[in-house]
Amino acid sequence: MLITCIVLAVSFFLGRCSSGSRGGEVLHGGTTVTVPPVSVDTVYVPQPCDTVFVPVPGRVDTSRVINDYYLQKIYRDTVFVAVNTGAGRDSARAILTDTIYQNGIAGREVNFTFYPKRLVRDNSVGLLSTFGYHNLTIMAEYRYRMMKMYVGYNLIDHAPVAGVGFQIFSW
Incomplete structure (x- = not known):
């Protein structure tokens, strides 16, 4: 009796794992029915592991927050670098331009200019x-x-x- 229950449980679980979700032909009531494969379109989105409530410090202007959210902000950063090469002290300039839109980076651009020192003899x-x-x-x-x-x-x-x-x- 115990062996029969174990065999039935195993066959039940094997039947569940090999169900028609992969597509193919299934015998149903004496006739063969073609089962289309099931496509999975679920996308896993990781959830935060913990949420902490932070109280709002005072009154908040909601329309200003929404207007600020839809603004396209451009930030520029200029970096000068002096490089000591064999010919002399050369310099370079890099201009980094970031475009922020809806709290994310919408675009990034880098312009690089190299200024070699000319060989000047006195x-x-x-x-x-x-x-x-x-x-x-x-x-x-x-x-x-x-x-x-x-x-x-x-x-x-x-x-x-x-x-x-x-x-x-x-x-």
Whole structure:
């Protein structure tokens, strides 16, 4: 008797687990009936584990809260960074723009600009030549910032040459 009850209970549970929820054919009253598969469209939404009531501090303007909820707020944050590279001290700027709508982030944008330090030399030495009618000059040049000083020798006239120059603009 006990074994019969156990076999019936096991067959009952096995029958429940293998019901027609997966679809297929079932024998019902001597005729075969096709059962469509059951689609599950339930989405699990996690619930908070605890809820704490916080009293409202004073009077609250409900229409102001609702208007504020539907405002689109844009926040910008500018970050400057100085980077020490092998060529010198470069800098970069990042502008972060967040758009907040209905208490959530509706959009995010990042603009990044890199400013490399240009190689600027204060001193330089050069060798140059000029030539023309009765003129073949070889000169040495010393440049300090925007000033240039020339010293050379004219090979045709056999005369020394000297000069001073000033840089007006550069590109």
